[in-house]
């Protein structure tokens with residue numbers, strides 16, 4: 497099998513490395529050798545062992561009938577969409593790690609692949625090296641999936657872990673995550689939660705078989721989390737995690753991305769560093785957990801290469817993926833029920849007038865108190881919170 501890699505950055509170069517490191521095993525499992533014929537990138541790579549494979553015009557790949565599989569690891573929607581569409585229409589199979597592309601154009605590209613009897617696969621687009629797309633599409637097909645809640649961003653989980661355990665500074669630990677190759681080209685997508693938002697939109701689309709737009713999902717990142725919040729988390733024996741969740745409500749889903757303070761008993765509480773954890777509940781399966789490296793060069797490339805092996809074994813066979821372009825309208829997140837941790841400078845009488853009975857937490861920070869509320873809807877919380885001064889609030893899990 498001759499393949500091309502579009503985008504020779506962290507993940508694209510990882511794909512080339514994985515194909516070399518595990519060449520023998522991959523050849524055996526794919527049923528034939530997998531060779532990289534072209535690498536498309538904007539730059540030259542003088543001195544790189546793959547220097548001679550570098551091309552700059554995607555049409556070179558489109559027009560070469562020898563290329564059976566194309567890997568897209570450039571990132572972003574354009575020109576990735578134009579290039580991938582052209583590859584599928586030319587009868588080539590495509591594997592991508594690009595969640596921006598999958599969240600925006602997944603349903604359409606799946607259909608184009610089906611119409612041309614090829615495959616569009618995207619295992620690495622959610623959870624880095626953790627298998628989650630194929631399990632949903634192949635192994636959990638007997639179930640109605642009623643909930644997926646996950647730590648779906650390696651960068652922010654790495655940052656929150658370092659901030660909690662070492663008191664690390666936000667900007668420094670973000671720089672560290674960028675140097676390790678975990679962060680997006682524009683890390684705003686990580687720290688503002690847009691990346692896990694796209695990932696939970698992809699997973700929800702696979703849960704329901706319809707298009708879920710990430711723009712419809714309520715999304716909060718970690719930029720408002722401070723060292724003082726970690727002091728309270730310690731007092732409350734909780735950890736702060738950025739969760740992406742999707743729950744079936746009637747015929748629709750309630751989705752949200754936001755930081756949560758998790759109790760020690762929560763299945764995702766102990767997921768630390770660059771690891772991701774994905775909790776899945778099916779109506780007949782019950783609970784399942786997926787856990788592993790959520791970002792980084794080789795773990796993510798491992799998932800891309802698994803797609804290459806799968807597609808090499810399925811030449812001329814489209815593997816059905818249940819994801820139609822028909823849009824699903826999500827339930828209003830303001831109706832979802834949570835309890836909250838709140839930091840305030842307001843007095844206890846004012847707090848209790850607004851929230852009723854609460855439980856207080858004192859982290860020894862001058863001029864403020866923390867408290868936790870009972871369960872309430874988001875709308876009820878907003879109404880009560882408007883009556884006090886709120887320094888920060890984090891949902892409890």
Ligand SMILES: NC(=O)C1=CN([C@@H]2O[C@H](COP(=O)(O)OP(=O)(O)OC[C@H]3O[C@@H](n4cnc5c(N)ncnc54)[C@H](OP(=O)(O)O)[C@@H]3O)[C@@H](O)[C@H]2O)C=CC1
Nearest residue numbers: 503504505506507537538569570571593594677791792796
């Ligand atoms: N890093 C990670 O841990 C993970 C990343 N992903 C996803 O994988 C994708 C790639 O990420 P990553 O490898 O980290 O990103 P990088 O920025 O490291 O690599 C992207 C590469 O593609 C090249 N490129 C960009 N635009 C074009 C173009 N128009 N034509 C040819 N080449 C182009 C870039 O060149 P240049 O540098 O010159 O712009 C760069 O070499 C993204 O979608 C990301 O979200 C998914 C899971 C994990």
Ligand SMILES: N[C@@H](CC=O)C(=O)O
Nearest residue numbers: 649650651679680791
């Ligand atoms: N920036 C992303 C990369 C993997 O999807 C992350 O940190 O999880």
